[in-house]
Amino acid sequence: MKLPEEPGDFNPTAAGEYWINKRQIDHTENTIHSNRKDLDPFLMWCDEHDIDRVGDLTEWTIEQYEDYAHAREDWSPITIKNKLQTLKQFLRFLGEKGAFDGYLHPAVTVPDLDRSQEVNTEKWDKTDALPQIRFMRTSAKWYGTFQHAVTEVAWFTGRRVQAIAGLDLSDYTREPDEEDTADGPYLDFNHRADEGTGLKNKLDSEEPIEISPEVADVLDHYIARERNDKRDENGREPLFTTRQGRASIAKIRGAIYIATQPCIRIACPHGENAKKCEYRKRDHASKCPSSRSPHRIRTGSIQWQLDQGIDPEDVSDRVDASVDTIRRHYDVPDDREKMENRRRKYTGVLEDSIDDDEESTEHLQSEQDDDDNPDTSSATTQ
Incomplete structure (x- = not known):
């Protein structure tokens, strides 16, 4: 310039x-x-x-x-x-x-x-996300496709799109070996800025994130049947690929826009014919009023994880966001969800406290009864 x-x-x-x-x-x-x-x-x-x-x-x-x-x-x-x-x-x-x-x-x-x-209220809400994910897991057409695999990873980890694009095949572990402290499948996010796949918070963003066996099954299917066996310009083997090499952020973003369109599962909520709608094309998918960007998936995922009762500190590690950011921008469940979270987390503890107090009261009452009964008292002292 x-x-x-x-x-x-x-x-x-x-x-x-x-x-x-x-x-x-x-x-x-x-x-x-x-x-x-x-x-x-x-x-x-x-x-x-x-x-x-x-x-x-x-x-x-x-x-x-x-x-x-x-x-x-x-x-x-x-x-x-x-x-x-x-x-x-x-x-x-x-x-x-x-x-x-x-x-x-x-x-x-x-x-x-x-x-x-x-607070960020624009998200792929779990009421939309979970049925869509369940559908793709049971659909012969969608299961294990590129669109399905990146969407599962985005939803289950809550990670940013550039972090997902930077994953290598070796960053995915299905069966940890005996020396690995993990007890299940996981994805290991690494900061490799010198090779074009840096993470937002650099080394602080590095974290192995556990995934469920169901998500791992999707990745296994994708790797075996859909993934192009290609290397990127640095000789690395990306997890998500195209025929040219590592899938770009734009490629992943476009795939997620397609995968979040409700018309792959139900009738179009906007009255369009899904077979003729131009928004079904990847280059126009973002224009669909019901499609969601990777950031909206991240937002919805964070809220979903919090709604399951996961502590904000643990969610912070999973999604690479500060606890303050999570509490300020994402932790906004409605009153019923707040009640359910408190019930899951505290009801057992409170009930145990009542039981403990009851046992203590019964013990004290028993001692009091012994003191009040002269026959028992004299028998004890003899």
Whole structure:
């Protein structure tokens, strides 16, 4: 990219690309994708308002864009917050390069949200996910396909799509040997940034994650009958492959969009003919109102794991997210689910306490009865 004479002469769109390219050095592909998605509306807004130089941006233009963001009915509070946070980072970068007379990023007001506004409610809910997974497990057409296998892994582990794309065949263990401390099948997630498959939190993201025998059965079927026996450009054997090599994040994302469409199992809820619907094609699957992205699967998986009574600390290790993030953004069961979780976790303990107290009371009562009975008392002292 040819740089302008002065940083303030940067066209906003070009400046955005320059910033994104700089961030690719030390940020994951998923972060870059999010940054680009969050910044694009601002760059388009600048183009629509004939702002050709970043040096022409002022506190007032930022105020106008904020009004535009808050007025959009299709943006939730958390979406607005994310987009303004990204804009603030972008303007800070430009300010450090001298694009403005001083700094402009303090003019961006990122909204403070309460917990109910920050939780991520857009997810592949278990009421949709579990019937879909059960269907694929019993379908001769879908069982063990690429779409089925990546969806099972995404749902059961709750891991990010780039982590799933980075798995090697050797990262899957069906039968642990005697020296392995595991007692069942698992997937071992590893950070290999120098070979193009880094994890979001780098070495902190590395973790072997247990999977059920049923998920392992799906992977075994996929490996035996569907997987292309290919290596990637680094000579590694990926778990998920295409005819060219390692399956890309885009390939996995497209497969998940297809696998989460309800019309593979039931009649289309939108009244379309599934055989003729263009959304059944991988390149258009994301446009289906009922399909879900890998991130929505991750969100639903985290909630599902929490709903099963798994401690947030254990879910944190499985899905590679901080406990604070899980509690703040995901742990939002309804009142009945909260009751059921408390029942599973505490009812037995409380009941044991009652039993213990009853035994203690009976023992004390027995001693009291002995004290009150002179015949028993004298017999004891003789």
